[in-house]
Amino acid sequence: MRVTQGMLAQQSLRHVTQNYKNLSEMQNQLSTGKKISRPSQDPVVAVNGMRYRAQVAEVEQFQRNVQEAHTWMDAGDTALGEATQVLQRLKELTTQAANDTYEASERGNIAKEVKQLKEHMATMANTSINGKYIFNGTDTNNAPVDSARLGIAADNMFAMEAEELESLSVNIDGAVYSNAARLDDDTIQFTNDADEIVTFTRNEDEIELNVNGTAAEPDAAFVYDETAISVNQGRVNIELLHDTMMPVNISPDSVFNQELFADLEQLERTLSNPDAGSSDIEGFLSKIDIHMNNTVNERAELGARTNRIEMMENRLGNQELIAEKVMSKNEDVDLEKTIIELMLLENVHQASLSAGARIIQPSLMDFLR
Structure with missing residues (x-):
């Protein structure tokens, strides 16, 4: 086979062009930190990257859902804690008023405080976060208690x-x-x-x-x-893991129900009645205990759900780390290795240019001298 100078020149230029292409790809990897910049470079990496990114995005959305659940449940726990304090205060006042040494005027003063506590209980029942009422089941746009009609x-x-x-x-x-x-x-x-x-x-x-x-x-x-008084018992469910729904609201019928406000209203009226005796007032102590137990039980159930959500939150954190690690391994370049390869390519490129210059420079006239 006859090898001409033109063939050598063309082959040298082809190799130089290929070296430029390799240098360009390596520089792109260093500047972007990614193995590929377009799917055609490596379809397998591209498809896996889309799948891994979708998994990371799903985990991040679940984490946002967890924060929303914490907001709901923290607000509910705070309201239930205040409700418990109100009921404890009502029990103290009822115990005092049941004493036969108290006069009608003194019981009347206690009735005024009972009225304020009753109104405060209605305010807590209408607790809202981000414009949503947390004690009205799935009807979060409307207040569960209308004090004007009680x-x-x-x-x-x-x-x-x-x-x-x-x-x-x-x-x-x-x-x-x-x-x-x-x-x-x-x-x-x-x-x-x-x-x-x-x-x-x-x-x-x-x-x-x-x-x-x-x-x-x-x-x-x-x-x-x-x-x-709303009787909506619907559960507000938030998806915290794949196919795992968690109710984040409190059933209003267990705490802020019609019986509660009826008992508080009747307690206020009894205390305001000058003819009421201690036996009439003592009967409300057991009713207050029932409402207090209902509130404590509901708060305990809420705490159990909160503990489970915290475990889900930890699991999501681990899943996020794993997903990001796998995605990084699939897409990100090894900087140390890439820098070494770039330096090798630069040396090869310089050598190819030097060799090509020696081959292309001589002409026929140089041999006729």
Whole structure:
């Protein structure tokens, strides 16, 4: 085979061009820190990189969800803690008022504090974070308790229209009566599923209460609008791991329920009644204990979920480290190795240029001299 000077020159230029290409790729790797800059360079690395990035993005989203869950549960725990303190204070006040040495005026002063504590309890029930109410189930856009429609005075019922009466209920010693109906201008009746009847009768300036045929004190009845206290039991679930949903809200029916506000309203009325005795007041101690136990139990259940979320958070942290390590191993260059290879390529390039210069420089005229 005859090798000409042109063939040597072309081959030398081809090698120089290839060296430039290798140097360019190596410089790109050093400047970007990545093995490839376009999928065509290594489709396997590109496909694996997309999969690893999706995994890292999923873990990061779960971590944001965990922070959202912590926000909900921390706010709920704080509100339940305040509710427990309010109930403890109510128990102290009730114990004091049950003392026969207290006069009606002193009990009246205690009733004023009970009223403030009741209103504060409604405020805690309406706790919101980022514009979402955390104690109203899945209906997070509306407040669970409307204080304006709690504790409706019995005489105000007679001024209501029939449509307004339909949403009223009455709580008497824990028994709830609904299905309000106006029998005549001076009589309003409530019934329950057991066909028990409660009747309010207006007699001149007085209101008479009759429970299943037995006369009772009107102050013993807590009349309220059924829509004033939410009964939404929906769970607000947040996905914290793949296919793992965690409820982050508190069931309002366990803590801020109709029985709680009915008992607080009746306690306030009893303390304001000068004819009430210590035995009438002592009966509220057991009711307060029930509400306190419900609150503590709900807080304990919330704490158990918080502990589980913290374990999920640790697991997500480990998954993030592993995913980033695998992604880095797949995409990132080894800087030390790349720098050495670049230096070798530079030496090869310089040598090829030097050799090519010796081959291309001579011409036919140089041999004719």
